[in-house]
Structure formats: structure tokens, C-alpha cells
Amino acid sequence: MSIVTNxxxxxxxxxxxxxxxxxxxxxxxxVLLGPNGAGKSTLFSMLTGLYQxxxxxxxxxxxxxxxxxxxxxxxxxxxxxxxxxxxxxSVKQNLTYYAALHGISSSQALDNISDILAQLQLTxxxxxxxxxxxxxxxxxxxIARALIHQPKVLLLDEATVGLDIDSRKMxxxxxxxxxxxxxxxxxxxxxxxxxxxxxxQLIIIxxxxxxxxxxxxxxxxxxxxxxxxxxxxxLTANAELT
Amino acid sequence: xxxxxxxxxxxxxxxxxxxxxxxxxxxLSALVRPLLWLVVFAAGFRAALGVSIMEPYxxxxxxxxxxxxxxxxxxxxxxxxxxxxxxxxxxxxxSMKVLLMSPLPRPFLLCCKLIASALLxxxxxxxxxxxxxLVDVDIPLMGYASSIPAIFLIAFFLGALGLMLSNLIKQLExxxxxxxxxxxxxxxxxxALYPLWKMQEASLWLYWLCQYNPFTSCVELLRxxxxxxxxxxxxxTVIVATSIASFFALMSFKPLHGRK
Numbered sequence: 001m002s003i004v005t006n007x008x009x010x011x012x013x014x015x016x017x018x019x020x021x022x023x024x025x026x027x028x029x030x031v032l033l034g035p036n037g038a039g040k041s042t043l044f045s046m047l048t049g050l051y052q053x054x055x056x057x058x059x060x061x062x063x064x065x066x067x068x069x070x071x072x073x074x075x076x077x078x079x080x081x082x083x084x085x086x087x088x089x090s091v092k093q094n095l096t097y098y099a100a101l102h103g104i105s106s107s108q109a110l111d112n113i114s115d116i117l118a119q120l121q122l123t124x125x126x127x128x129x130x131x132x133x134x135x136x137x138x139x140x141x142x143i144a145r146a147l148i149h150q151p152k153v154l155l156l157d158e159a160t161v162g163l164d165i166d167s168r169k170m171x172x173x174x175x176x177x178x179x180x181x182x183x184x185x186x187x188x189x190x191x192x193x194x195x196x197x198x199x200x201q202l203i204i205i206x207x208x209x210x211x212x213x214x215x216x217x218x219x220x221x222x223x224x225x226x227x228x229x230x231x232x233x234x235l236t237a238n239a240e241l242t
Numbered sequence: 243x244x245x246x247x248x249x250x251x252x253x254x255x256x257x258x259x260x261x262x263x264x265x266x267x268x269x270l271s272a273l274v275r276p277l278l279w280l281v282v283f284a285a286g287f288r289a290a291l292g293v294s295i296m297e298p299y300x301x302x303x304x305x306x307x308x309x310x311x312x313x314x315x316x317x318x319x320x321x322x323x324x325x326x327x328x329x330x331x332x333x334x335x336x337s338m339k340v341l342l343m344s345p346l347p348r349p350f351l352l353c354c355k356l357i358a359s360a361l362l363x364x365x366x367x368x369x370x371x372x373x374x375x376l377v378d379v380d381i382p383l384m385g386y387a388s389s390i391p392a393i394f395l396i397a398f399f400l401g402a403l404g405l406m407l408s409n410l411i412k413q414l415e416x417x418x419x420x421x422x423x424x425x426x427x428x429x430x431x432x433x434a435l436y437p438l439w440k441m442q443e444a445s446l447w448l449y450w451l452c453q454y455n456p457f458t459s460c461v462e463l464l465r466x467x468x469x470x471x472x473x474x475x476x477x478x479t480v481i482v483a484t485s486i487a488s489f490f491a492l493m494s495f496k497p498l499h500g501r502k
Contacts, residue, residue: 052496054501070347078339093257099249103249103345
């Protein structure tokens with residue numbers, strides 16, 4: 001379970017949003033920390049095949065995008081920054097639609113994630129329209145949806161933005177436990193510093209480049225700073241952290 | 243067909259159908275619009291716009307009878323554009339990303355969308371034709387069966403055209419332009435409301451525009467199919483137009499390239 005990028009570059013017009021980015025992460029909980037505009041979402045769009053890099057390579061679980069896109073998509077679950085649920089469909093209809101897009105029958109899909117649905121307290125809400133759910137519940141549905149096809153790599157792009165403290169805690173703990181229990185590779189993009197613990201794999205990104213990568217606590221020691229906030233401040237020019 | 247593809251096809255069709263029936267006003271407006279033309283417009287204009295004997299009709303027909311195939315195509319045209327509107331909406335809301343994250347090939351996914359849209363068009367046209375019987379539009383029973391492939395092909399063409407347009411439209415608000423620059427010109431510059439020989443009498447260049455408008459071929463294909471006949475020239479034009487529109491629709495769904 002791995003994500004590897006080499007010299008990944010992407011331009012919006014003349015501005016490089018991602019600039020020669022080299023990334024190498026394996027299974028476990030990996031936090032991608034960066035301010036708004038650092039290139040996190042652009043990186044995610046390239047990792048998910050929605051954007052095509054101007055240069056560089058991506059390998060996910062050893063598969064190359066140019067030749068094995070189908071295998072990559074089959075092994076990848078994604079929670080996007082903005083909600084991508086169909087508000088007028090029920091939770092079950094949203095989940096089974098996504099499963100169908102991955103070539104999975106609806107009964108098989110619900111079997112695959114029955115435990116997850118119970119843990120996320122969604123079983124009772126299966127027939128409710130997504131429109132009737134609050135933000136925290138919607139996010140949980142999106143996480144459940146991303147797990148339907150039992151991916152080996154899970155990407156979450158600022159999945160807790162706009163949620164209350166309890167929902168954020170529940171979701172970060174849940175995804176953290178998933179990476180341990182299932183041994184999958186989680187890439188968790190955020191700009192919320194309190195979501196990072198000392199033993200998390202931390203990647204700091206700014207201006208489209210990796211500024212630092214390693215165990216969060218070890219990075220702080222290495223840079224001789226007290227916490228992740230100071231570490232971030234020392235590595236980036238214009239941090240906008242909360 | 244591989245089971246994965248079958249599940250995917252079923253899932254996409256089911257979603258489109260569910261969304262369609264949840265938007266009851268969409269079904270209602272899809273039917274009210276052509277019925278207004280058929281009942282009100284045709285009543286007012288039938289005296290002014292007499293129709294002589296022409297193919298595929300073996301005798302004089304009423305004006306309602308003449309415009310029925312054109313109105314069926316109008317339903318399909320609006321449904322095709324409505325589908326493209328929903329694609330623009332999906333893209334703005336992000337649900338397009340969900341579709342494009344499927345491991346199955348993009349052309350297959352987009353074909354499923356087009357087939358789903360074509361099935362909805364077919365349903366609306368059949369309902370409209372049943373209503374049309376009430377105002378003495380006489381369609382032979384066999385005509386319903388023989389028109390199904392024609393309706394499906396036309397719906398696929400207009401859906402592909404809509405899909406192509408949906409990629410050119412960057413924002414939902416711009417879709418109003420499609421009404422003015424695509425739907426109205428396509429509909430009025432065709433044989434939907436008047437036979438082309440009448441247009442030829444009025445203006446030669448307008449006649450040629452109508453003649454080369456692929457929507458005219460759609461109308462004529464369906465006009466003949468409703469009477470169990472085949473208009474080979476119209477069929478060929480619609481097949482060619484479908485191929486071109488599908489090609490460009492599929493080409494336009496490439497990932498955004500991050501070149502300078």
C-alpha cells in the first residue's frame with residue numbers, strides 16, 4: 001500500500017500549484033498539512049486522475065496511471081473537500097450508486113460495509129434523504145461510501161472542515177483506527193493543526209512542494225521546536241492555521 | 243456483458259430514473275410544453291398552414307398530425323439539454339467526480355448516461371403520444387413499435403450533443419444561452435412546424451439552413467417511423483451526426499491538463 005510521486009508538476013495558467021513534488025508514503029495514517037493554496041487539493045485531483053500533471057509520475061500500489069488507471073481506481077477511496085453526495089437521494093441510494101460505479105451489486109456493497117455503517121451510526125439513517133442529514137452525518141456517509149469497494153488507499157481532503165468538535169473527533173479517530181485495523185494507506189489532507197498527533201506521519205506542503213516529511217514528534221525534535229505549529233511556522237512563509 | 247459493467251449500467255440508469263421521478267415538475271413541463279403546441283398553437287395555425295399530401299402520409303392530414311413528430315423531437319431535444327444541464331449541475335456540485343472515479347472506462351460511463359437519458363426521452367414521448375390521441379392524432383399501433391428505435395437513436399444524438407455542450411458551459415448560469423443559441427434555432431430551423439417546401443417559398447437560404455440542420459433529419463426519421471416506414475437519408479444523417487456528437491462529447495471529458 002503506497003503512494004509515490006516523482007517530480008509532479010501542475011500549472012494553473014503560469015502559476016505552478018504543484019511544483020516538482022516528490023512524495024513517498026506507505027500504509028498507516030499520513031497527514032498532509034498545508035495552508036490554503038498550498039497545492040493539497042490539486043495534488044488530490046492528480047492522485048485521483050481528475051487532473052493530468054504537466055510533468056512527473058504517480059504510482060499507487062505500484063500501479064502507473066498511464067497503464068493501470070482502472071486498477072488504481074479500484075484500489076482507491078476518496079472523500080473530497082466539498083460534499084459530492086446526491087442530496088435528493090437516500091443514504092442507501094447514494095451508497096449503492098457508488099458501488100454500482102465500481103461494478104459491485106447493491107447487496108454486496110451493503111454487506112461489505114455493514115460493520116462500518118454500524119460503527120458510524122448510519123444503519124438507522126439508511127433510508128433517509130441526504131438532504132435531511134447534518135454536516136457530520138453527511139461526512140460519515142462519504143467515508144462509508146469511500147470504503148465500499150474495500151480500497152487499499154484512502155484519500156481524505158479536508159474531510160472535517162466545517163464540522164463541530166465532536167464530529168471532527170469522531171471522524172479523525174475513526175479513520176485513524178481504520179488505517180491500523182485494515183492496514184490501508186490513509187492520506188489525510190488538512191490545515192487544522194489539532195488533528196495531528198505526535199506519532200502521525202506528517203508531510204508539510206507549501207507552495208506546491210514538500211517542506212518536510214517524517215514522524216510528527218521526530219520532526220519537531222529535529223527542527224528543535226516545541227510543537228507542530230512552530231514546526232509549521234518555521235517551514236512555511238505564510239501559514240494560515242487554526 | 244461482464245457483471246461489473248452490468249451493475250454499473252443498472253446503477254447509472256437507476257439514478258437517472260430516480261432523479262427524474264423526484265423532479266415531478268420536470269415530467270409535467272416536459273409534457274405541458276408540447277401539448278400546448280399541439281392543442282393551442284395547432285388550433286390557431288391549422289387554417290393558415292394547410293398541409294398538402296406528402297410522404298409518408300397517404301392522404302391529407304391535419305396540422306396536429308403534421309407537427310406531432312416535430313413535437314416528439316422537441317421533447318427529446320429538451321430532455322437532452324436537461325440532461326446536459328444536470329451534468330453542469332453535477333460538475334458544480336462535485337458529483338461528477340464520483341462518476342469519473344469509477345474504475346470502468348469513461349466512454350462506457352458516458353454511454354450509460356446517454357442511454358439512461360434516452361430511456362427517459364422514450365418514456366416521455368410515449369406518454370405524449372398517448373395524450374396526442376385525444377386530439378385526433380392518429381398513429382397506427384405498429385407505429386409505436388417501429389418508432390422506438392428511431393426515438394432512441396434521436397435521443398442518443400441529442401443527449402450526446404447536450405453532453406458536448408455541458409463541457410463547453412463552465413457555469414450553470416450560462417445554460418440560458420443554450421436555449422437561445424441551440425434549442426430555439428435547432429427547433430425553428432427544421433421541418434418540425436412547417437414542411438420545408440413552405441420555407442423554400444419564403445426564403446431559399448433559410449430553406450438550406452433547415453435542410454442541413456440535423457434536427458430536420460431527426461424529425462423526418464421519426465415522421466416516417468411513426469407510420470412504419472424508413473427514411474434512409476434521414477437515418478444516415480442522424481447516424482453520422484450521432485457519431486460526430488458522441489466523439490466530441492467523449493473527447494471533451496478528458497482530465498484537466500496542468501500545462502503552462
